[in-house]
Amino acid sequence: MTVPLPGLEDNTEQRLEWGNDLVRVVIAHGPHTAPRLVALWHTGEGRPDLGSLRRSALPVLEVAALGDGRTGTSGKRHVDGAAAQRMRLGDVEEEQAGPVRQLRLHLADAESGLRATVHYELADPIPVLRTWAELTSDGELVLDHVTTGVVSGLGHAACWEDELAVWEAANPWSGEFRWRRSTLAERGLYDVGMVRFGQVGSKNRISLTSTGAWSTSEHLAMGLVEDTRTGRMLAWQVETSGAWHAELGDRYDDVYLAAMGPTAHEHQWAGRLAASSGFTSVPVSLAVVPGDAAGPEATLGAVGAALTEHRRRIRRQHLDHQTLPVVYNDFLNALMSDPTTERELPLIDAAADVGAEYYVIDAGWYDDERGGWWDSVGEWEPSSTRFPDGGLGGLVDRIRTRGMRPGLWLEPEVVGVRSPVARTLPDAAFFQRHGRRVAEWGRYQLDLRHPAAREHLDTVVDRLVDTFGLAYLKLDHNIDIGPGTDAGTGEAPGTGLLEHGGAFLDWVGAVMDRHPGLVIEGCAAGGSRTDPATGSVFPVQSVTDQQDYRATPPIAAAAPLALPPEQAGVWACVDGTMDREQLAFSLVTALLARVHLTGRIDTLDAGQRAVVREALAAYRAIRSAVGRSVPVWPLGLPGWRDPWIVQGARDRDRLYLAVWRRGGQDDGAPDTLRVPLPCRLADENVEVLYPRWGGEAVAVLDDGRALELKLPALTSARLLRVRVAS
Structure with a gap:
């Protein structure tokens, strides 16, 4: 009834x-x-x-x-x-x-x-x-x-x-x-x-x-x-x-x-x-x-x-949305949370040489346990053993001397169960349920509604920014703490989680208020916090932890439906084992977003460095357009295993197209792609912005309604610019 x-x-x-x-x-x-x-x-x-x-x-x-x-x-x-x-x-x-x-x-x-x-x-x-x-x-x-x-x-x-x-x-x-x-x-x-x-x-x-x-x-x-x-x-x-x-x-x-x-x-x-x-x-x-x-x-x-x-x-407005600086981060396929002075110095020199503008030392800079730090973090003091001859400050000075601005990784919301901070902060400063602190993978979760938790993080961040003159912070979050916290008072856990989330974003905004110009990157196990509220506060967000450069294009190409391209930090991973087409493939992946250069760039030879240098020069020429652009998907949103992927960014009468060919030896995929241009007509002048060494073939078809592109290698990519009319 x-x-x-x-x-x-x-x-x-x-x-x-x-x-x-x-x-x-x-x-x-x-x-x-x-x-x-x-x-x-x-x-x-x-x-x-x-x-x-x-x-x-x-x-x-x-x-x-x-x-x-x-x-x-x-x-x-x-x-x-x-x-x-x-x-x-x-x-x-x-x-x-x-x-x-x-x-x-x-x-x-x-x-x-x-x-x-x-x-x-x-x-x-x-x-x-x-x-x-x-x-x-x-x-x-x-x-x-x-x-x-x-x-x-x-x-x-x-x-x-x-x-x-x-x-x-x-x-x-x-x-x-x-x-x-x-x-x-x-x-x-x-x-x-x-x-x-x-x-x-x-x-x-x-x-x-x-x-x-x-x-x-x-x-x-x-x-x-x-x-x-x-x-x-x-x-x-x-x-x-x-x-x-x-x-x-x-x-x-x-x-x-x-x-x-x-x-x-x-x-x-x-x-x-x-x-x-x-x-x-x-x-x-x-x-x-x-x-x-x-x-x-x-x-x-x-x-x-x-x-x-x-x-x-x-969103909260930030100068970073207009400047889109090139960031080198030492984590992915490089130091992987194991930095030392000896390992960092060649990377710093190489990053400066190819044209990076920020250099971020990722996880591990606080680690005196040689990798055993996961459940002991919380004090966020520089390691006393990893950086001889000047300590962490000496490395930061080297970054600045080489013309780049320094940054550090931090995971502010967690405190390891072995950390002294876990003993000095009150239980009310942490997530709790049924009278016990909530622990996940050896970590407690701070509740940013509590003044002691906020005061602790303010002290940490202000000390790091002021001591080292930091221009960049990457804030990560690598545990999912469950339904929330009852705060020891019996409140509904979901209410505690919602209020903590708002308090955390308020805290991030207050940090940028105190430190004007500081760029703060949001990250949580890759793209596990790619939500609109987070995007309204953080100037830039990490979108993935994918380590295979061949698997990254479908992630990068679809990201603009979830956040503006100038806020999407995309890994461009390079090293000395890659030929020039593979290098270009990886670099093109980030050129319509935010370039997060990574990998063992110190292993690149002179010719390989020139390939990277050319990509970053092309990016600097178009990044203001990226920051104004809106996304276009001529082939639709990419599938995970698509042999061809196309991402577009339209800036007024200019259409930028990143095109990747991901063919395998036996997949039978054609080496030529027809790219329709919905609602747009292209003129005959199609520019290949990167790479410029040739080998591709580009033609305008159907009176400007489509392009035809042939790429030279099974793993190859190009960045194009097309003048279009409605």
Whole structure:
């Protein structure tokens, strides 16, 4: 039996329309109606039929309270919360400051005392709606889930199980950004026909959930819904550095999307409200793009452009976004956390010789145990044995003398169980559950909400930056601590994790406030924290730990759908065993992102160094364009084993293309590739920017609608620049 949902359309209901020239929303509300998002659309699509969309419309604030639950249905889905159905609209505020427009809806539930302000935000001319809510209560109330990132009507009048597709990205360590596209039926969501018997729907869902402190260690905190009838794409991203959840479900012969931060069911979270304290929900952003007649690759490019510009708008601004300096890091396939003066000096000289601008000493600089440091870290004092004749300071001076700016690796959130710091800081400064500190792989996790934890890290960072004149810090995080912390007080662990994540990002911002110009790189087991909240604070992020240069292109090429290219730190690994085509292949991988040069560059001979020098010179010539560019994928998003991969970056009328050939001896892959240029026409002047020694063949086809490229070796790559017109 199904109980009818309250608030169905009646003659007292009104509609509020709001938006800008690109994106419009319509909200139904009234004395008997919870404010509901009836439609969200791009003006390029044409105005939707609002009347037919009304039945499946969901509240603008989807919320459920403990002891209240859902109404009209049950199950694991995070819609139809009873409190959400009782909310009514009070005041409405609109505001515009420059290109940014805001709509604020003030809601209240008279029965529970729950109050909320729902925020909608649009910035011209970006087709991205950002939304969040601030919640308070007249009395004590505990929330089970809450989101404003909910939209229905996605499968309206469609055979949605086959005509809607969901795009999701697995994000495995060292194989990040693995996108796949599936119909809803292929993901297990079917129209079971129960609506015609008075039921709401199937009660099933397609769900993606991330638990723990690695926000993207299994899936990116984003996805897309594609309507294959029109090509329309709706992209979503959850803007948190911790746990999150998203789901697609059927409801009244239609399909909804709900994206949110942590929940009670998935993450042991509880949102506690009282008259004196409130809660701000995790922001969710929705990009809506009409289908392009040129096909899904062109539509995907429009989605990538919208999300890139949105992320640039909401992030903390930093000079690094414009300068894009070349970084050499001594870790990957080089010192691998085992630095000494003897091993570093040749690398420092080689890095300076090829044109690196920053030199980062990665893990191990604090290690007096010859590799046994994993469970003893926390003091972050330089080793007394690894750096004779001047200590770590002498190495840093050598870096600066050679014309580069110095940096260090640090893992601030962890303290080894054998560290003296584990004994001097109180239990309350660490993650706890059930009266015990949480330990993982020989480490404790600091809780950055606690003043002792923050004071300890402030002391460490200020000492290192001031003592060594550091210009760069790489902050890593190599344990996933589980659902969170109860702080020794019995709070919900998911609440502790969410608040720690916010406190950690606040701390990183405060460090950069105290040390203007300091570049801080975010890293967590490769790309395990490639989320929008982290990207809004860190100037640059590591995207992978992949050590095989031949496996890195599909990671680098797909990364711009998750973060702006000028923030994506991509390894360019080189050493003396590689021929010039292999060197160029590895170097091209980073040229449309942030160059993180690595490997045993001290083993390069004069000719090999010239190959690297030429790549970095080409990068310096185009990096300002990279920082303005938006991504393009002429062949679509890359597959893990694709023999050819193409990544594009469009800067006004210039299109930069990185093309990799990854053929094997017996795979039968052709040595020539046709590269379509969706929505663009190329002129005849195609420049090969790198490498310049030739061997390739490039032709413009179909009156500028495509390129043909032949590469000379099974493992080879080229960076092209093409002048294009719409």
